[in-house]
Amino acid sequence: MTDSLPLILLVTGTFLLAGLVKGVIGLGLPTVAMGLLGLTMPPVEAAALLLVPSLVTNLWQLFAGPRFGALLHRLRGMMLGIVAGTLAGAGLIAGAAGPAATAALGGALLLYGIVGLFKPRLRVPAGAEPWAGPLAGAATGLVTGATGVFVVPAVPYLGSLGLERDDLVQALGLSFTVSTLALAAGLAWHGALGAGTAGVSLLALVPALLGMAAGGWLRARVRPETFRLCFFLGLLVLGGELLWRGFR
Structure with a gap:
């Protein structure tokens, strides 16, 4: 990966x-970044670029809530599953070439x-969490290791636990933070992280934080549900384009 002007402009805008x-x-x-960057570069390079912005913004989200210790204790099995699954699957994105990735x-x-558009109403009973959490975590980790996307099935699973809004936001931050760290470890293990990539990823933190600040301003002026609908419709279009590119 070269530090060219087109790359810097692409990363900044993304x-x-x-x-x-x-x-x-x-x-x-991470989902938007992987999708847009995946249009112009191999997914393994896109995954490496998102590490620093994803880690910092998710740490911000993680420690913004008041119940970190309690959530970590409740979700520890899921977090261990994410780490194990990501490390086991990281060779897929690091080794996959071109169309398959x-x-x-x-x-x-x-x-x-x-999943985001149809919002299935799922509910995991408290008694099932000891085995459902690790399974959901391992599945999330495998998807993360294969694609660099760490929202499926983590987001639907966490949404099925009946958490209060602030707790859910903090739980998502915890899941995304662990996924990011596990992905970084997996990519490093397979030699997919270079000094140049790390530098560009660090630079990407600035536009990511500026974008978050702008998003916070916009949130007070646009209905979040309307924006969410546009977001998931955009993911369908972007995912369909990438899938078509992979199979053509």
Whole structure:
């Protein structure tokens, strides 16, 4: 990867938009970044670029809530599953070439878009959490390792636990933070992180934070549900395009 002007412009525009989405609806930065960057570069490079912005913005979200310790204790099985699944699957995105990796990324975005639009009403009983959490975490980790997208099935699962809004936001921050760190470890293990990539990822943090600030301003002026609908429809289009590219 070269530090060319077109790359810098692409990364700046992508993370401004991705940060804007996260600022409005509280999630979506890695998903948007992977989807847009995946149109112009291999998914493994896109995944490496999103690491620093994803980590910093999710740490911000994680420690903004008051119940970190309680949530960590409740979700520890899921978090361990995410780490194990991501490390086991990271070789897929690091080793996948061209069409297969692009198609996998497109499929993940399509799935997330469908789940987000239809919002299935799921509920996991408290007694099932000891085994459902690790399973959901491992599945999320495998998807993360294969595509760099770490929202499926983590987001639907966390939404099924009946958490209060602030707790859900903090739980999402916890899940995304663990996924980001596990993905970074997996990519490093497979030699997919270079000094140049890390530098560009660090630079991407600035537009991501600016985008989040703009999203916070926009959130007070636009109905979040309307924005969320546009977001998931956009994911369907983006995922379909990537899937088509992968199979053509």
